[in-house]
Amino acid sequence: PDHGRPALPPALTLPELRGRMAAFREGLAAGGHAVGAVYGDREHAANLHWLTGFDPRFEEALLLVLPGEAHLLVGNECLPYAGLSPLAEAGEVAVHLVGS
Numbered sequence: 001p002d003h004g005r006p007a008l009p010p011a012l013t014l015p016e017l018r019g020r021m022a023a024f025r026e027g028l029a030a031g032g033h034a035v036g037a038v039y040g041d042r043e044h045a046a047n048l049h050w051l052t053g054f055d056p057r058f059e060e061a062l063l064l065v066l067p068g069e070a071h072l073l074v075g076n077e078c079l080p081y082a083g084l085s086p087l088a089e090a091g092e093v094a095v096h097l098v099g100s
Helices: 014-030 046-052
Strands: 036-040 061-065 070-074 094-097
Touching (some): 014 036
Parallel strands (some): 070 094
């Protein structure tokens, strides 16, 4: 039966994003890497959005993932939106303004 389509995709939940971040860290460790970097910009936002729920729509952003911490580096235009990531809201990803 046709149940139609939802108007919007379901929101990413904090537990789902925590699981994705844990899997990413496990992959880094399995590969012998201490730090992972995920770049995102307007045209290449999918990986960063999938991992954090943050869409770098207006300018570039860089996520640095370490074993016990994660840092999202953003510019002026992305700063107000970066805090909307469930991981940033929970304090599990630190958001830093880079540039001027």
